[in-house]
Amino acid sequence: MELIVRKAQEKDLDGLDQVMLVISDRAGDRETVKTLLRKIDGDPQKYLLVAEDKDTGTLCGSLLGVVFEDICDSCRPILLVENVAVLEDYQGKGVGRRMFQEIEAWGKQVWNCHYEILVSGMNRTGAHKFYQALGFEEVKGFKKYL
Secondary structure (H helix, E strand, C coil): CCCEEEECHHHHHHHHHHHHHHCCCCCCCCHHHHHHHHHHHHHCEEEEEEEEEECCCCCCEEEEEEEEECCCCCCCEEEEEEEEEHHHHEEEECHHHHHHHHHHHHHHHCCCCEEEEEEECCCHHHHHHHHHHCCCCCCCCCCCCC
């Protein structure tokens, strides 16, 4: 399978809906997602990427990277990765790994980020094994809904 990893575009909305169902019970509101795509595209510190199966045209994965400032130690930015999802039929075929390679290269080369963080649902144990295989370490974290 040949994979194309690229910046998300408005034409990807249907595919993004399907990919987001891997990590959520429902896709985001279409008009809201369309507005957010434009907003993300206009913000150089955000990168919403998609993976597309070149042979079939299927959008098979997505990942959002956000760079934010750090005001301690070396003051180098941090890369936050969110909304990591790969269609079930494409899991284990290198799609997720390729998306992480792309976002990490962006974080290092464009922003000089010194580390990367992500949050994953407690019950996503398969994803946790994948993240550890990529070199992530499990650490304790907290979240609070606002």
